[in-house]
Amino acid sequence: xxxxxxxxxxxxxxxxxxxxxxxxxxxxxxxxxxxxxxxxxxxxxxxxxxxxxxxxxxxxxxxxxxxxxxxxxxxxxxxxxxxxxxxxxxxxxxxxxxxxxxxxxxxxxx
Amino acid sequence: xxxxxxxxxxxxxxxxxxxxxxxxxxxxxxxxxxxxxxxxxxxxxxxxxxxxxxxxxxxxxxxxxxxxxxxxxxxxxxxxxxxxxxxxxxxxxxxxxxxxxxxxxxxxxxxxxxxxxxxxxxxxxxxxxxxxxxxxxxxxxxxxxxxxxxxxxxxxxxxxxxxxxxxxxxxxxxxxxxxxxxxx
Numbered sequence: 001x002x003x004x005x006x007x008x009x010x011x012x013x014x015x016x017x018x019x020x021x022x023x024x025x026x027x028x029x030x031x032x033x034x035x036x037x038x039x040x041x042x043x044x045x046x047x048x049x050x051x052x053x054x055x056x057x058x059x060x061x062x063x064x065x066x067x068x069x070x071x072x073x074x075x076x077x078x079x080x081x082x083x084x085x086x087x088x089x090x091x092x093x094x095x096x097x098x099x100x101x102x103x104x105x106x107x108x109x110x
Numbered sequence: 111x112x113x114x115x116x117x118x119x120x121x122x123x124x125x126x127x128x129x130x131x132x133x134x135x136x137x138x139x140x141x142x143x144x145x146x147x148x149x150x151x152x153x154x155x156x157x158x159x160x161x162x163x164x165x166x167x168x169x170x171x172x173x174x175x176x177x178x179x180x181x182x183x184x185x186x187x188x189x190x191x192x193x194x195x196x197x198x199x200x201x202x203x204x205x206x207x208x209x210x211x212x213x214x215x216x217x218x219x220x221x222x223x224x225x226x227x228x229x230x231x232x233x234x235x236x237x238x239x240x241x242x243x244x245x246x247x248x249x250x251x252x253x254x255x256x257x258x259x260x261x262x263x264x265x266x267x268x269x270x271x272x273x274x275x276x277x278x279x280x281x282x283x284x285x286x287x288x289x290x291x292x293x294x
Contacts, residue, residue, distance in 0.1 A: 018204070025211040033249065033261045034220050037207055041246040045204040048197075062148035069145065079243040086251035086261060090222075096261065099219045 011053030018046035031097035032089045036082050043078035136166040180233040192281045207246040225258045238278045
């Protein structure tokens, strides 16, 4: 096991850890809008860490450039997708979850 | 004869502009081709050049405008630095949201806030709302004109929006009053 493999493995583990966190968040969040946050988190840091790990493993080669492109397209599609889900939920007038006690205490509705 | 020279001059200027835009598109296409084929062999390059030229020529004449006028060489030069800064913001926000998720009390107080941006044009606004969505804790749910509806997980996430906006303004060379800086 070389140092390169160890570093690549560490990055992949970090990515997997963030995927687990994202899934946990997806299950814990109360409504559709809040659930968008952990899912974008999964895509951004989780997938990007795995890609960084693979980039370290591949070293200076053409695959590195391809991986960078994969990361770019992944980020673009993830952001667009999250926005589309949120927008369609908003247009269907799905109410978003609010913390009840906070709103009653401060009294600033809307 | 004055109007004739004016029309001709405009025509030539427009053609030169379209040609330059086509050239930029061609360069981007062929760079993408080289990365995908992963070789610099002559026949590969020749095929790529033919395809890129055909796509560049066809796209400009079909769509009229293939590249947004906001994309200039200066913007492309600043893009890698912008992405590094954005990734740093994303990592910071990610750790913050991770702390919220792992907290047993789930300390969230979500709300949809309205944000009026001073960025002009579709592309800067799209980049801005995409950056907001990529940063965990904030998701752009609606973009209409210069008004963004942003869903924030916690009230303090809203404070990061102005910083992101400044970053996007820097990328496109936009000043605070909405004017695009010339030659920036």
